[in-house]
Amino acid sequence: MSTSPIIVWHRRDLRLSDHPALHAACETGRPVIPVFIRDEAVDALGAAPKFRLGLGIEHLAKTYADAGSALICRSGPALDVLQALIRETGATAVYWSRLYDPVSVARDTDIKADLKTANVDARSFGGHLLFEPWDVANGSGSFYRVYSPYWKAVMNRDVAAPLPRPARIAAPESWPASEALGDWGMASAMRRGADIVRQHLCVGEDAAQERLAQFVENRIGAYKARRDFPAEPATSHLSENLTVGEITPYQCWHAGMRAREEGAAGAEHFLKEVVWREFAYHLMHHTPEILTENWKPGWDAFPWSEDEEHPHVLAWKQGRTGERFVDTAMREMYVTGHMHNRARMIVASYLTKHLMTHWKIGLAWFEDCLIDWDPASNAMGWQWAAGSGPDAAPYFRVFNPATQLEKFDPMGAYQRRWIAEGVATPHQDAVSYFDAIPKSWNLSATDRYPRPVVALDEGRKRALAAYEARTF
DNA sequence: CCTGGAGTTGTCCTA
C-alpha cells in the first residue's frame, strides 16, 4: 500500500470543504501536498480577476496553515512545475478539480496524458458544477440551446450533498519550497484601484459560507420580488466566491432547497440562477466558440463598430455616457468589481445597440473589471444582450436606460450612490470612483455631468434599422 | 416525421 504523497493542484477551487479531489486525497491517509501554480493562464487573467484570485490564494494558504498543512506556490508551465514537485517529494499522484474552458481543458488533457505515461496517478474530479455539461441532453441526444427546457431537465435531479472539510490533512515528511505569493504581483494591474476595490470584497470560504447563510436567513424570501432593484441588498453576491471556488454550487443548491422546503417564496428563483451558471458551462462545453465568435454566425454581417478607441467606447468605460443608469453601473463595477445583474443587461444593450459597438469590446472590459468574472457566464451574457447568442433577446428588445431607471431605481438611490457630478454632498462611494480611476482619465467629481453621447431614440432607431437591413 | 407551444429580464403607441 502506497504511502507516497498526493499533490492536490488548486486552480479555481480555493476551499477545503466540499472539495472532491482534496477529500479523496485525504481519505487515502497519505500525505497531501496542496499546490497553486501561477502558469500562463493565471498571467493572462484580467486585472480584477487576477487581483481577486491572488487574495483568494492568500486566504487559502492561511486556511491550510491553520489546518497544519501548507499551500505550495510555484510559477511556470503547469506540467513542468508538477513534474518538479513529483521529483522533489516522491509524490505518485496528482488530483485536481475539473475546469471547462477550452484552454484549461487542452492543458489538463495534455498534463493527464503526460503524467500517466510517467506512471503518475493523475485524476480529475468534479466540484465546480452540479451537472457535467455532457450529462445533460435533450430528447434528440443533443445539448440544450434554450434555458427553460434545460432547467426542466435538471431541476428534479438528485444533487449530491456537500462533502465535509477533511478532518485531517496529513503532512509530508518535508515540505517542498514555496515561492512568496507577494512576489507574484497579482494586484499590479489594478494600479490605484486595488485598495478601494478591496474594501468591497468578501474573501475566503468561511466568509462565503457566512454570506450564503445570511442570504438564506434574511434575503432569499424576497429575492424574486426585490432582485431587480439595484439599490437594494437583495442579491446574494455569491458569484464572487463561486468563480474562484470558495463556495460550491452544491452548497448553494442545498441551502436554496432547504429554504424552498421551508416555504421561502424566492428560493426557486435563486436555484434557477445557480442553474443559469450551469447552463452557461453547458453551452461553453458544447460550443466553445461562444467565447470568441458570434454564436449565431449570421450576426457576422451585423455592422458593429470594432473601434476600441472610439470616444463612445471610452465614455462607456468611464461611466461618462450621460445616461445615468449606464454611468452608475459602470462606476459601480470600477469601484466594487461587481455590477448588479439588471445593470449588466442595460450597459450591454446600450453598448451593442445604442452605440452599435461589438460585444467583444464590452466582454473584454468586463473581463478586466469584474471581480466575479467567469468565462462562461460572461460570454453567454454578452451574446444574449447583443442578440447573437443562444436563447437571445429578440432584436426589438432594446433597453431604454432612462425608462429602466424610473422603473428600477424609482427613489434614485442607485444613481446617488455612484454619481458625484452636480451633487452638493455626493455619496462617499461616488467620490471614491475618482480615487480609483487612472489619473490619465483626468476626471474630477466637480466636473459637469456629461450630456448624452447619443440621443436614446436615435440610437434605438439606428440599431433597429441596422437589424432590418441585415443580409442574414 | 409532424405539430404546436414556447421562448429570463422590453418599448412604444394607441385606444
Place this chain on the structure above:
DNA sequence: TTAGGACAACTCCAG
C-alpha cells in the same frame, strides 16, 4: 392614466 397589442420570424423541444 393605463392596459393591451404590435413588434419577426425562427428555432428549440417535447409529445
